[in-house]
Amino acid sequence: MRMDAPRTLFEKIWSRHRVLEREDGQTLLYVGRHLLHDGGATAFDVLRRRGLTPRAPERIFATPDHYVSTAGRRVEEIEDPRHREMVEKLARNTAEHGIRQFGLGDPNQGIVHVVGPETGLSQPGLLIVCGDSHTSTHGALGALAFGIGSTEVAHVLATQTLWQRKPRSMRIAVEGRLGPQVTGKDVILAIIARIGAAGATGHVIEYAGSAIRGLSMEGRLTLCNMSIEAGGRAGMVAPDETTYAYLEGRPFSPRGADWDAAVARWRELPSDAGAAFDAEVTLDGSAIEPMVTWGNSPEDALPIGGAVPDPDAAPDAERRAQMRRMLDYMGLAPGTRLTDIAIDRSFIGSCTNARIEDLRAAAAVAAGRRVAPGVTAWVVPGSEPVKRQAEAEGLHEVFRAAGFAWREPGCSMCLGTNGDIAAPGERVASTSNRNFVGRQGPGARTHLLSPAMAAAAAVTGRFTDVRRLLEG
Numbered sequence: 001m002r003m004d005a006p007r008t009l010f011e012k013i014w015s016r017h018r019v020l021e022r023e024d025g026q027t028l029l030y031v032g033r034h035l036l037h038d039g040g041a042t043a044f045d046v047l048r049r050r051g052l053t054p055r056a057p058e059r060i061f062a063t064p065d066h067y068v069s070t071a072g073r074r075v076e077e078i079e080d081p082r083h084r085e086m087v088e089k090l091a092r093n094t095a096e097h098g099i100r101q102f103g104l105g106d107p108n109q110g111i112v113h114v115v116g117p118e119t120g121l122s123q124p125g126l127l128i129v130c131g132d133s134h135t136s137t138h139g140a141l142g143a144l145a146f147g148i149g150s151t152e153v154a155h156v157l158a159t160q161t162l163w164q165r166k167p168r169s170m171r172i173a174v175e176g177r178l179g180p181q182v183t184g185k186d187v188i189l190a191i192i193a194r195i196g197a198a199g200a201t202g203h204v205i206e207y208a209g210s211a212i213r214g215l216s217m218e219g220r221l222t223l224c225n226m227s228i229e230a231g232g233r234a235g236m237v238a239p240d241e242t243t244y245a246y247l248e249g250r251p252f253s254p255r256g257a258d259w260d261a262a263v264a265r266w267r268e269l270p271s272d273a274g275a276a277f278d279a280e281v282t283l284d285g286s287a288i289e290p291m292v293t294w295g296n297s298p299e300d301a302l303p304i305g306g307a308v309p310d311p312d313a314a315p316d317a318e319r320r321a322q323m324r325r326m327l328d329y330m331g332l333a334p335g336t337r338l339t340d341i342a343i344d345r346s347f348i349g350s351c352t353n354a355r356i357e358d359l360r361a362a363a364a365v366a367a368g369r370r371v372a373p374g375v376t377a378w379v380v381p382g383s384e385p386v387k388r389q390a391e392a393e394g395l396h397e398v399f400r401a402a403g404f405a406w407r408e409p410g411c412s413m414c415l416g417t418n419g420d421i422a423a424p425g426e427r428v429a430s431t432s433n434r435n436f437v438g439r440q441g442p443g444a445r446t447h448l449l450s451p452a453m454a455a456a457a458a459v460t461g462r463f464t465d466v467r468r469l470l471e472g
């Protein structure tokens with residue numbers, strides 16, 4: 001008797017949500033959860049113009065994050081009227097259509113990719129979309145989650161479905177034990193440095209291997225968050241005991257008998273033994289070190305012991321020219337050791353690294369130390385629950401005593417759409433996910449790294465190996 005062909009986690013979720021296929025190869029998918037933020041509220045105007053209303057408001061959840069002030073919680077505290085309008089527009093449209101919004105001041109407000117997992121809205125086996133590239137984050141819970149464009153947001157609002165071409169699959173295995181102070185952030189930077197910023201283009205990545213299974217849920221969320229920075233359509237980790245322990249008891253998690261039934265279903269999701277992937281990559285986890293980026297793409301990452309590379313040593317003329325442009329923008333000379341580069345600002349925040357474990361790691365470094373003279377250091381919790389938890393543990397006092405500013409939840413300096421930006425030429429040690437030209441303000445120079453490394457940079461005034469700092 002023929003057994004069913006082994007299937008990947010991705011294929012199982014994809015086929016469960018498939019409604020029909022078109023002759024050109026596109027598939028219509030049913031969307032389980034649609035998340036909205038304040039950057040995407042214009043999609044409601046499209047519906048209104050066409051006389052449509054949201055098809056399944058109970059499957060849509062919203063929170064303002066990109067345009068909120070991190071100085072206060074009242075909408076009046078948003079100084080720029082254009083920013084305020086974005087936040088108010090999301091509130092108006094969600095209220096009008098009966099969509100649940102975790103608005104400003106709501107105990108669950110925060111960055112959409114922090115809110116989904118921590119409220120239990122993001123669950124294994126779901127198809128989750130949001131008009132935001134970092135929707136890949138939610139795949140850490142064993143969901144298929146990806147970003148969609150603004151036209152697609154309107155389509156999903158109106159129909160709760162989405163046309164998609166089926167992506168290819170890629171398995172990235174990280175085996176072995178991670179060293180001390182090596183986090184999910186270092187793992188994903190090492191992966192992107194290895195495969196390149198376009199290395200996973202057209203693929204859904206499944207992260208696997210013993211180092212990944214050993215990561216906490218926070219670490220997995222960081223990892224999946226940056227899948228898009230490797231070109232991936234989505235990133236996922238198979239659900240396991242870590243996933244169930246994280247989800248149990250969260251506000252939107254199933255309860256009682258429903259919980260048991262859900263876990264039983266979720267246990268069927270992991271890729272079957274022998275399931276085939278279109279591409280496979282393996283990394284040695286024990287060789288990964290704390291990483292820092294030096295250029296304008298997340299692939300330009302090196303272990304903290306490294307030095308700024310020399311464009312002359314690059315393999316081709318195009319890369320040489322690109323590296324020269326990046327070093328010019330970043331104000332760096334080839335051969336400079338990363339630990340000799342001084343910083344102006346440290347930003348601990350964003351949907352990549354502003355969860356409770358991230359803040360604990362940064363606070364452990366900040367404790368009993370002082371932010372270096374001339375450095376401005378910020379901690380921006382990813383959500384209201386993260387902020388409450390951190391305050392209950394006294395982390396805000398640790399940060400404040402060390403000279404860090406303790407701000408209100410939002411995207412903040414990750415992208416600066418709310419006005420939180422660095423000045424031209426300022427060098428920022430940032431726990432966010434993109435180091436593009438102008439990302440944190442015109443002329444601002446972004447270096448990506450983990451929360452512990454960002455705190456180490458803040459207190460020493462330069463990039464520092466956090467392992468040495470904590471030993472010394």
Ligand SMILES: CC(C)[C@H](C(=O)O)[C@@H](O)C(=O)O
Pocket residue numbers: 039066131132133134147415
């Ligand atoms: C504003 C939004 C659409 C954008 C994204 O898609 O990711 C932003 O969140 C970002 O991180 O650049």
Ligand code: SF4
Pocket residue numbers: 065066111112113132134350351352410411412414415432433
């Ligand atoms: S924190 Fe940054 S990456 Fe995440 S959604 Fe906001 S702007 Fe995008």
